[in-house]
Amino acid sequence: MHRVRRRMMSVLAALAMTVGVCLAVPQAAHAVSHISVTSTTVAAGDTFTISFNGTAGFAMTAAGENFYAGSSTLGGLPAFTTIDSCTGNTAPCTNFLTIGQRVPLGDLAEGQAFSGTLTLRVNPGTPSGSFVLRYQLYGGGGEATEDGPTITITDAPPPEADIAVAVTAHPQLGILVPHLTYTLAARNTGPAAITSATVTAALPPGASATNLSAGCTTSTGTVTCTYGPIADGAHATKSFRVPLHLLSLGPVTVTGTRSASAPTDPNAANDSSSATCNVISFILASCP
Structure with missing residues (x-):
């Protein structure tokens, strides 16, 4: 009887170890980034800076942080803003198609941290309006596009x-x-x-x-x-x-x-x- 009990306990322990190993197998993780802006109200002709950071949840090739204008009557982000400067980039920051701007980050290993900034100038003469600043880390796959803060564009102040x-x-x-x-x-x-x-x-x-x-x-x-x-x-x-x-x-x-x-x-x-x-x-x- 004791021998049977010991054998059953050994089997249960082996099964528990097997289950534990299965539970420990890493699952596909989503890349995550976070952003902040220097101001949510910007006059036409002025600049605002987006700061971003995060950690790649999996290896990514030719990754980049993309920014878009959502819920906007002003059009795509490149239609009313111009790239003034950027940091953290591995290649020149550019317009992403006609819908957004991109800060290239190069190849990212799983768990690799990244960060940078993108300074955009609202084109002079841009009419007042607002848009939701959307962002996405992307490189052969990546996180879903997320909604950031709402940016309000105001008329340029009168000259002095x-x-x-x-x-x-x-x-x-x-x-x-x-x-x-x-x-x-x-x-x-x-x-x-x-x-x-x-x-x-x-x-x-x-x-x-x-x-x-x-x-x-x-x-x-x-x-x-x-x-x-x-x-x-x-x-x-x-x-x-x-x-x-x-x-x-x-x-x-x-x-x-x-x-x-x-x-x-x-x-x-x-x-x-x-x-x-x-x-x-x-x-x-x-x-x-």
Whole structure:
């Protein structure tokens, strides 16, 4: 009886080992990747970066991470975006047919980790809309296409151009027509080109202005100068004279202020500037 029992236990143990070996046989696994994006709201003309990583569940030949636009009224991803840069690639990143973009990853061994980035620029002029960013690791087979975040495309922000106003002065002294010359400089610090601008100069009480540059006019206590287009990084100047007379004494301060410009000026901190000349007599003055 004991001998039979021992034989049955041996058979059961062998069967358990056989079952265990069968259960341990690896099954075909799906390749898995994960993504994130730097922003889910992107203006036309701007970029966003997709980061991806994962581990190959089985050996793959000529693998790559593919990206598509799903649920989109904008068309396939290559229709409204352009590849700006990528990392983790083993060959140039390219459009995948006409429906997506691809980051080549080369041959991947089973269990091999992979990662990279793809930076896409939304083409200027792309209308506002949204799409679901879809992704897939693929190479002779691969994971099913997955839905990532929804990306919203907005209209490009209106252009801006910052004008920095500077006022300088220098004296012209002597018996004949002594005067102070004031120059109003409008410098475009960008980023867009200026199409037009106006700088208004405030004169000290009792002062008048003569010899105005073209585009400038004067009324009691002010000089107004208009400027045409000014490219990013360029500047334009206008000038006028403040005559001196026998009773001209003390400081003569002129303050110039941007009063209008197009496109919008985003920085009011540099919209105004002043210059002061100290007049001792109509034949002696200094303008620091």
